[in-house]
Amino acid sequence: MRHRILKLSSHARSVVMTTVLVSCSVVAIGVACNQSVGLSPDDPAVIARGKDIFRFDTFGDETFWTDTLRMHEVIRAAVDPTTALSVGLKVDTDSLPPAVVAGVQNGSISLTSPATTVALLKLNAVVGLKGTVTSVNGQDVLTRVGITCALCHSTVDNSFAPGIGKRLDGWPNHDLNPGAIIALSSALTPAQKAVYNSWGKGKYDARFNFDGLNGPSVIPPAYGLKGVNSVTYTGDGPDVAYWNRYVAVTQMHGHGSWVEARATPPENVQNPPDMVLAKLAALQAYQLSIQSPSAPVGTFDAAAAARGKTVFDGAGNCASCHGGDHFTDAPGKLHSSTEVVSEPEPTGPSFASRSATKMYRTTPLRGLWQHAPYFHNGVATTLDAVVDVYNTKKALNLTAQQKADLVQYLKSL
Numbered sequence: 001m002r003h004r005i006l007k008l009s010s011h012a013r014s015v016v017m018t019t020v021l022v023s024c025s026v027v028a029i030g031v032a033c034n035q036s037v038g039l040s041p042d043d044p045a046v047i048a049r050g051k052d053i054f055r056f057d058t059f060g061d062e063t064f065w066t067d068t069l070r071m072h073e074v075i076r077a078a079v080d081p082t083t084a085l086s087v088g089l090k091v092d093t094d095s096l097p098p099a100v101v102a103g104v105q106n107g108s109i110s111l112t113s114p115a116t117t118v119a120l121l122k123l124n125a126v127v128g129l130k131g132t133v134t135s136v137n138g139q140d141v142l143t144r145v146g147i148t149c150a151l152c153h154s155t156v157d158n159s160f161a162p163g164i165g166k167r168l169d170g171w172p173n174h175d176l177n178p179g180a181i182i183a184l185s186s187a188l189t190p191a192q193k194a195v196y197n198s199w200g201k202g203k204y205d206a207r208f209n210f211d212g213l214n215g216p217s218v219i220p221p222a223y224g225l226k227g228v229n230s231v232t233y234t235g236d237g238p239d240v241a242y243w244n245r246y247v248a249v250t251q252m253h254g255h256g257s258w259v260e261a262r263a264t265p266p267e268n269v270q271n272p273p274d275m276v277l278a279k280l281a282a283l284q285a286y287q288l289s290i291q292s293p294s295a296p297v298g299t300f301d302a303a304a305a306a307r308g309k310t311v312f313d314g315a316g317n318c319a320s321c322h323g324g325d326h327f328t329d330a331p332g333k334l335h336s337s338t339e340v341v342s343e344p345e346p347t348g349p350s351f352a353s354r355s356a357t358k359m360y361r362t363t364p365l366r367g368l369w370q371h372a373p374y375f376h377n378g379v380a381t382t383l384d385a386v387v388d389v390y391n392t393k394k395a396l397n398l399t400a401q402q403k404a405d406l407v408q409y410l411k412s413l
């Protein structure tokens, strides 16, 4: 079994590489394509370009969010800033001129008018949403809208007000309710809307539009991934670029190409012209440069955490899977549904069964204090719950003291 998985993942890697090379040789010289070949991932200029792509690039997905879902109409008619904040959208204060900040502070700029949302989009201040605003008869009208990676994988530090502050890239936005946002579209059937509305905050089902099944996963962090050569909860790909292409083409509905021969049925999505491929290397370099946020001082007990490490390595048997510098045995090994404590699913089919590998990757433990809930389906809402479920399902017989110490250790990672 192990052998088969390794073979599959090296196959996946060669598919990705071949596609990069083939497409680059087909595309004429001079197209941005050559930017993605031979790039140094540590070059600050490459990382800066990747940051820009992460924050602002839609890969041309306006053709879906505008032309198909008609989200621009919903936003300009009904989404005032208060509503936008209530579905978890965030506002970046660095994009706001002082006059706008002052206007929000003194109440002269209304947070209950959709026109203010359009004004914020014009300033490029809504995290993860990219709008095109055109002047029609002297009035600003939102004519196009698309989404970027930052929608799900950035939040703000709330330094101005809840939901309004400085960007924190890589932090999953667990206030965001992607399903509720998509369900605002007038282009969906009631049955589709019911599924989208069932997901809840911080969750998204990246398989629903392929298999029609409903089982959303928690939006994971996009930080602390340098050296982790396996991505997604199910270890589907060998690098971040694998997921980036999947999500950009099949979920954001940007323009590009996606092929996955291991899926049942095999997936082949072609949405030309390719606006994804040439950006993948820089985009990946940026994500790998984002470090996990350290646990704030005072949020854990250092002495207890030190004792907890001995539980993690010893009686808890955690390190047998969460081993090495990144606390994972991937990519060498993946785990079946029967080995993970998060299955069976609370509702719906096994998440792994819907993936390319049909297995789970041992999640690399990083910034755990920051991104509750835990496991792909969020069944553990706290780290105490994580430890309890392992203690019960793996029959660890840990004492109350050992469990408490282990929790402090997890909080420190």
Ligand code: HEC
Pocket (backbone or CB within 6 Å): 054, 147, 148, 149, 150, 151, 152, 153, 178, 203, 204, 205, 206, 217, 218, 219, 220, 221, 222, 225, 230, 231, 232, 233, 234, 240, 243, 244, 245, 247, 248, 251, 252, 283, 287
């Ligand atoms: C609509 C929300 C959404 C958008 C937009 C989105 N992602 Fe994700 N991302 C997810 C979810 C959900 C997963 C978990 C998928 C899985 O494991 O099966 C994920 C997984 C990831 C991972 C893997 C993390 C890990 O631990 O392996 C990275 C990295 C990532 N996303 C970065 C990005 C980038 C870069 C973009 C833009 C190209 C992007 N995402 C767009 C929701 C989103």
Ligand code: HEC
Pocket (backbone or CB within 6 Å): 233, 312, 316, 317, 318, 319, 320, 321, 322, 335, 339, 340, 342, 343, 360, 361, 362, 363, 365, 368, 373, 374, 375, 376, 377, 386, 387, 390, 391, 406, 410
């Ligand atoms: C058999 C291998 C294995 C062992 C042993 C194991 N884990 Fe895990 N762990 C996994 C896998 C696989 C996942 C991903 C499961 C999922 O997302 O549903 C995971 C997920 C987690 C998560 C969730 C991380 C996140 O960001 O969602 C935490 C926390 C965790 N494990 C802690 C522990 C602790 C503490 C122990 C010891 C008591 C332990 N694990 C023992 C394989 C293991």
